Amino acid sequence: MWVIYKKEIRSFLSSLIAYVVMVVFLLATGLFMWIIKGTTVFDLGVASMQVMFDIAPYIFIFLVSAVTMRSFSEERRLGTIETLTTRPVSDMGIIMGKYLACVTLVLFALLPTLVYYYSVHQLGDPVGNVDTGSMWGSYFGLLWLGAAYASIGIFASAVTDNQIVALILSMAVCLFFYMLIGMVGDIKALDSIGKSVEWFGLDYHYDSLSRGVLDTRDVLYFASFSALFIWFTKLVFESRKW
Amino acid sequence: MSIEVQQITKKYGEQLAVNDISFTISKGEIVGFLGPNGAGKSTTMKILTCFIPPSSGTARVCGFDTGDNSLQVRQKVGYLPEHNPLYLDMYVKEYLAFAAELGGVNKVRKRVAEIVDLTNLGREQHKKLKQLSKGYRQRVGLAQAMIHDPEVLILDEPTSGLDPNQVVEIRDLIKTLGKEKTIMLSTHIMQEVEAICDRVIIIDKGNIVADDKLANLRNNRQGSVIVRVQFGTRVTPEDLLTIQGCMSAKETGENTWKLEGNFDGFRAAVSQFALGRNLEVLELVTEKNSLEEIFRTLTGHVGHL
Numbered sequence: 001m002w003v004i005y006k007k008e009i010r011s012f013l014s015s016l017i018a019y020v021v022m023v024v025f026l027l028a029t030g031l032f033m034w035i036i037k038g039t040t041v042f043d044l045g046v047a048s049m050q051v052m053f054d055i056a057p058y059i060f061i062f063l064v065s066a067v068t069m070r071s072f073s074e075e076r077r078l079g080t081i082e083t084l085t086t087r088p089v090s091d092m093g094i095i096m097g098k099y100l101a102c103v104t105l106v107l108f109a110l111l112p113t114l115v116y117y118y119s120v121h122q123l124g125d126p127v128g129n130v131d132t133g134s135m136w137g138s139y140f141g142l143l144w145l146g147a148a149y150a151s152i153g154i155f156a157s158a159v160t161d162n163q164i165v166a167l168i169l170s171m172a173v174c175l176f177f178y179m180l181i182g183m184v185g186d187i188k189a190l191d192s193i194g195k196s197v198e199w200f201g202l203d204y205h206y207d208s209l210s211r212g213v214l215d216t217r218d219v220l221y222f223a224s225f226s227a228l229f230i231w232f233t234k235l236v237f238e239s240r241k242w
Numbered sequence: 243m244s245i246e247v248q249q250i251t252k253k254y255g256e257q258l259a260v261n262d263i264s265f266t267i268s269k270g271e272i273v274g275f276l277g278p279n280g281a282g283k284s285t286t287m288k289i290l291t292c293f294i295p296p297s298s299g300t301a302r303v304c305g306f307d308t309g310d311n312s313l314q315v316r317q318k319v320g321y322l323p324e325h326n327p328l329y330l331d332m333y334v335k336e337y338l339a340f341a342a343e344l345g346g347v348n349k350v351r352k353r354v355a356e357i358v359d360l361t362n363l364g365r366e367q368h369k370k371l372k373q374l375s376k377g378y379r380q381r382v383g384l385a386q387a388m389i390h391d392p393e394v395l396i397l398d399e400p401t402s403g404l405d406p407n408q409v410v411e412i413r414d415l416i417k418t419l420g421k422e423k424t425i426m427l428s429t430h431i432m433q434e435v436e437a438i439c440d441r442v443i444i445i446d447k448g449n450i451v452a453d454d455k456l457a458n459l460r461n462n463r464q465g466s467v468i469v470r471v472q473f474g475t476r477v478t479p480e481d482l483l484t485i486q487g488c489m490s491a492k493e494t495g496e497n498t499w500k501l502e503g504n505f506d507g508f509r510a511a512v513s514q515f516a517l518g519r520n521l522e523v524l525e526l527v528t529e530k531n532s533l534e535e536i537f538r539t540l541t542g543h544v545g546h547l
Contacts, residue, residue, distance in 0.1 A: 003343040015331060079327030083386065086291040086323075087344045088316040241295050 004089070004097025005104075008071070012105055021063050025109040028059045033116055047124035048131060049116060053138040053210055057178055057203070060106070060146055065170035067105055068153025069163045071098045072237070076161035085240075095233050099154050099226075106146030110139060133212035141209030144222035148202055149174050151229035158236040177202045177225075243302075244269045244394050244424035245290065250299035252285050259285040261448035262299070267441075269393075272420040274439035275428040278541055282448040283428040284324055287398050290426075291321040304393055317346065320387035324398040326380055330372035334363060337371060338385055345390025353389060361385045361415065377408035384415060388423075395419065397427040401434060413437055432537060446541040459536055467508040468529040472498040474522025485515045498525075 012018040029052045032039050039051050075081040084094060117135065124130050149170075156170035157163075178201065184190065185198030198204050202225070205218040245267040252260040260282040267273050277283050288294045289301055292312045300307060306314040329337060335354055342350045358367050361381045366374055371382065380400065387395060400416065401409045416425065417438055429435060435442050435456070442459060444452040452459060466489070475497065482491040487503045488511075494500050501512060509528050516523045 003340065007340050010336075011329075011331065078329070079323065079325060080329055081327075082288075082293055082323045083321065083327055083341075084344075086293050086316055086319070086321045087341070088313050088346060088390075089344055090313070240293070 001089075001093040001097045001100075004094055005101050008098055008101030009104065012067075012101065017067060018105055018108065021067055021105060022109050022112055025056075025059060025063055026112045026115075029056055029113055030116070041120060041123065047120050047129055049120055049135055049138070052113065052116060053142065056142055057145055057206060060142070060149055061171055061174040061178065063109065064102070064106060064146055064149040065153045065156070065167050065174060068102050068150055068170060069157050069166040071102065071154055072157040072233075073161050073163045073166045077163075091234060091237055095154065095158075095230060095237060099150060099230060099233075102150040102154065103143075103147045106150060107143060110142060110146075131212065134210060135212075137212035137214065138210040140214065141206045141218075144209070144219065145178075145202060145206050148177075148222055148225045148229075151226040151233070152177070155229045155233045155236065158233045178206075179203065243267070244271070244304060245426065246302040247286070247290070248300050248302075250286070250289060250296045250301055252282075252289060252294070253297045258448055260289075260296070263445070263448070263450050264299075265443055265450065265453055267424060267426060269424055270420075270422075271441060272416075272425045272427070272439050274435035274442040275426055275445065276430065276432070276435055276442055276537065277428075277445040278430060281445045281541075283445060284398055286445070287321075287396050287426070287428060291319055291396055292316055317390065318393050320390070320392035320395045322383045322387045322395075322397045322400055324402075326383035328371045328379060328382060331370065333370055334358075334367045334374070334382060337382065338389060341386040342389045347390055357385045357389055360388075377404055377411065380404060380408070380412055381415070384412070384419075388419065393424060395423050395425045395427075397425065399428055399430075401429070401431070409434075444537060444540055451540040452536070467503045467506065469501045469503060469509050469512050470494070470498065470525065470527050470529050471501060471512055471516075471523065472525040473516070474524055477521065481519075482515075486511045488512075500529075 032051050032055045033049070034040050034042075037043065041047070041049075041051065044051070072081070075084060085091070117130075121128055121130050152173045153166075153170040156173065157166040159169065160166050181201035182198055182203045185194045185201075185204075187194050190197070202222075205221045208215060208218050243266050245265075247266070248264050249262050250260055250264070251258070251262050263282075263286065275283050275286070285294075289296050289308065290303060292308045292315050295309055300309070302308070303315045304318045306318065308315050332340070335358070338354045338357060339350050342353050347353045358364060361384055363378065363381055363385060366378050371379065374382065384397075384400065387397070397416070401412050404412060413434065416427065419425065420438070427434075427438070439456065441455050442452070443450060472495075477497065477499070479491045479493070482488060482499060482501060485501070485503070487505050487508055488501055489504055490502045492500045501508075503509075503511065509526065513523070513526060515521075516526075
């Protein structure tokens with residue numbers, strides 16, 4: 001597993017994907033936090049990073065899908081899937097190696113934004129007047145959200161040997177779980193059923209973590225969500241044997 | 243036994259790719275797996291390397307079942323797939339190190355250096371794979387297949403698409419390797435089998451149509467003997483057919499004939515015939531049944547059945 005992990009990380013670094021993802025994420029969140037009128041920290045007049053944490057899940061949908069789209073699609077297109085799966089490694093080892101590499105990249109995309117935390121921290125009145133608990137909760141939630149997206153992306157990539165199809169499929173599934181399910185909860189006619197459907201959405205648990213309360217139920221939800229999609233990936237991956 | 247295949251059948255949907263084939267390959271043999279395109283060569287190799295399972299039947303490599311002990315099989319097998327897929331963005335050494343680590347090699351660096359030496363990749367070892375010529379890529383393909391020192395090498399069309407010089411180089415490399423390993427290689431080129439292999443398995447439309455040592459296959463084919471003879475003067479085919487055991491006579495050039503006889507001493511009979519008629523004989527040779535011909539008869543006829 002770690003051999004695959006190492007190879008994936010190296011290919012992220014050598015193909016510039018890693019840098020592009022980090023820079024794009026930093027710039028995109030930066031735009032909303034500091035530049036685009038109406039959303040900036042100055043406009044809101046509150047020393048918080050809420051803007052970033054609101055917008056980041058959507059940027060992640062695109063970025064994480066872009067990172068994961070090649071993981072299996074490319075192996076299949078190049079045919080290297082054949083040399084890879086005929087070596088003494090288990091299918092799960094291959095999948096987890098690739099998955100964890102993608103999650104690591106998500107983590108590294110988040111790290112540079114700590115600069116923004118420092119800025120907001122300094123802007124507080126008095127200095128340091130920031131809701132630290134909520135902030136770390138949000139970072140924590142964002143990491144789990146990225147991991148969940150990555151599992152969706154890996155799955156989409158295993159489905160097809162076309163990277164564009166993988167990208168679009170992954171984004172659609174991510175949007176479905178982050179946005180659409182939550183919307184069901186807003187439908188008045190459904191009432192309590194709507195509320196319980198809402199519980200299945202990624203956004204419900206992300207928001208919950210963002211409040212700064214580390215609820216094990218949310219963590220458990222994210223972990224099982226990722227595990228489920230990794231299991232789907234395994235099924236698809238093994239389908240060559242059917 | 244290095245490879246044991248028992249009654250393997252593989253269906254892709256409705257299409258029958260491999261039909262109930264069985265064969266064994268013992269340690270140290272170099273076996274050519276010969277057949278036209280689409281005969282089921284690659285499918286059989288994919289089954290042996292655990293890439294796909296058979297629809298029915300069992301395959302064992304070094305005593306391990308490809309289904310139940312897949313990981314052990316994969317440890318024992320080095321595989322070069324058709325078209326030699328490579329991560330084109332990786333460096334030669336980087337890729338070989340990756341393959342070595344996946345294969346559970348202990349001293350990765352040392353092993354990579356060894357294999358680079360063995361496959362003569364020295365000059366190219368710092369390049370990216372996409373910068374390599376096809377011949378060198380094929381060497382990398384062989385190198386990655388052997389990196390974990392497997393007992394069995396399975397090579398799917400190792401020389402396809404190479405220029406004649408490269409073909410000779412790769413063949414020599416395979417021959418050198420063959421001294422220590424069991425090798426099964428597929429090809430549709432006859433000369434390749436003649437140049438490298440001890441034994442040949444001919445497969446057509448999913449069925450094995452011949453499985454024998456090269457020499458046996460050449461000599462025993464239907465017991466017929468082909469004699470090429472050139473006379474100094476004109477002879478009629480009717481005359482020639484009076485030779486004892488002569489089954490057919492075909493004129494291939496000026497007074498040159500290809501005669502097919504049905505017993506071993508046929509050449510002597512032709513000679514006797516010429517002496518008896520006081521014919522001048524310019525050339526008289528027994529032609530071995532060429533592998534190409536055997537291949538064509540075997541695969542051609544099966545198609546019409």
